[in-house]
Amino acid sequence: MASDCRYNKPMAAPDSRRYISRVGKTEGPFTIDEIYDMVIARKMDHNAMFWSESKKSWKFLPGLMLDVDPDHLDQFIKDGVKQVRVQGSGPKDCPACSVLADKIFPVDNPPLLPPVGCQCVPWCRLVFAAVQG
Ligand SMILES: [Zn+2]
Numbered sequence: 001m002a003s004d005c006r007y008n009k010p011m012a013a014p015d016s017r018r019y020i021s022r023v024g025k026t027e028g029p030f031t032i033d034e035i036y037d038m039v040i041a042r043k044m045d046h047n048a049m050f051w052s053e054s055k056k057s058w059k060f061l062p063g064l065m066l067d068v069d070p071d072h073l074d075q076f077i078k079d080g081v082k083q084v085r086v087q088g089s090g091p092k093d094c095p096a097c098s099v100l101a102d103k104i105f106p107v108d109n110p111p112l113l114p115p116v117g118c119q120c121v122p123w124c125r126l127v128f129a130a131v132q133g
Contacts, residue, residue, distance in 0.1 A: 022049065084130060100115055
């Protein structure tokens with residue numbers, strides 16, 4: 001069985017592609033830039049899903065950035081970090097994300113990102129940052 005915990009977790013290249021599923025159809029694969037353009041042009045929204053090769057499952061579009069650039073929680077724990085702060089991107093965060101922004105959590109019990117109900121356009125931009133000290 002494949003493990004997500006391998007130290008050499010592959011970093012997706014910026015030009016990596018994702019299949020998209022919406023209204024029962026699978027399309028693509030598209031580059032991240034192409035997906036971004038489609039969302040901004042309102043050709044798809046947060047109800048679209050993308051295929052996550054690392055998770056071997058379909059995920060809602062707001063989780064795309066976290067699939068391209070996974071969180072660094074494993075590394076934080078290795079480095080002895082005890083707490084993480086959820087960093088938002090400001091007033092463009094959706095209500096579900098705004099609730100979490102700037103809050104601090106134990107590194108071994110972080111909230112799910114993107115949060116359930118995230119409707120960010122084009123996708124969730126929340127990230128974990130290590131709290132020093
Ligand atoms: Zn959101």
